[in-house]
Amino acid sequence: MRLTTKGRFAVTAMIDLALRQSEGPVTLAGISERQGISLSYLEQLFGKLRRHELVCSVRGPGGGYTLARATDLISVADVIIAVDEPLDATQCGGKEDCRDEGRCMTHDLWSNLNKRMFEYLASVSLASLVEQQRERLACKPHQEIVFREARDCVSVASFEAQA
Amino acid sequence: MRLTTKGRFAVTAMIDLALRQSEGPVTLAGISERQGISLSYLEQLFGKLRRHELVCSVRGPGGGYTLARATDLISVADVIIAVDEPLDATQCGGKEDCRDEGRCMTHDLWSNLNKRMFEYLASVSLASLVEQQRERLACKPHQEIVFREARDCVSVASFEAQA
């Protein structure tokens, strides 16, 4: 599993979608404006999300995207896997036991790490994130949910290492 | 924390170094040949590792690199942090509580993930990896420790997602 900003964008967009789909399909243009992600990029991401059957699309006026499953059946891991396409075959995947010692010396380490991360991300559902988000909104009831300049924070180029 | 091939290369190289430093400084040329990582790239990585005081350099003939600390005092997290320099300031770092809800909607998620990954990687020392590696070598006692074509496996471009 790979952790980059791409997955972060995708998750952010999915949360936005989850928060609004009760009012019908959500347009990418809306997500783009609210979250400060370029429309083209969202199109690419949602193309992948759709092909992985995490979202459904509705064309025409009033159209947009909706989630394909309930929020508690979509995990963060699902989203990240969908947009990050992990170039399957090219590596000595979990199956082959990497004879030729030096090769894949770090195999066990990485597959353990992978596993841990995956387990963690798979344990976090969109539902729980949405709930978190709702709680925050509840604290500041009348603030409008339009934040154009969210970019500085959301679009940052890399994860931060922290102790 | 960011997970890319860069960190993977660095860890692989550090294990190679740990396995051989008993015979004196280890050259990057050697690591390059054995692990299939380009010399220039290793030079960059080891520049960072040196500046983070994880390795020491010895110039001139017979020179090379040695570890700056005992293998059980160097964690995988140390190595990855060293080569990945997390562009500190640009983001809304852990301190600021990201008011303006939509902004950093996923803040908690990512910082939790970060924390988990970091804890895991910090718990894995170079010593434990070396020991693992030694055990494997022990099973195939007479095989020469020269594996030119390790690239196919080690150089793959991304982590694999796996359940």
Added chain:
DNA sequence: GCATACTTGACAAAAATGATCGGGTATTTC
């Protein structure tokens, strides 16, 4: 000492990826 070979160290170029921009087409609602 001095040349020479071995090694790190630093800078620049190339390749790959991430992200944006602009155009177009298909589909649906009105």
Added chain:
DNA sequence: GAAATACCCGATCATTTTTGTCAAGTATGC
């Protein structure tokens, strides 16, 4: 038909990853 929307594609810019080139330092043989 007109407008709103997804969908697709190629071009472009920025960033990151990877490789290439050249310099600087240092031990060794003479």
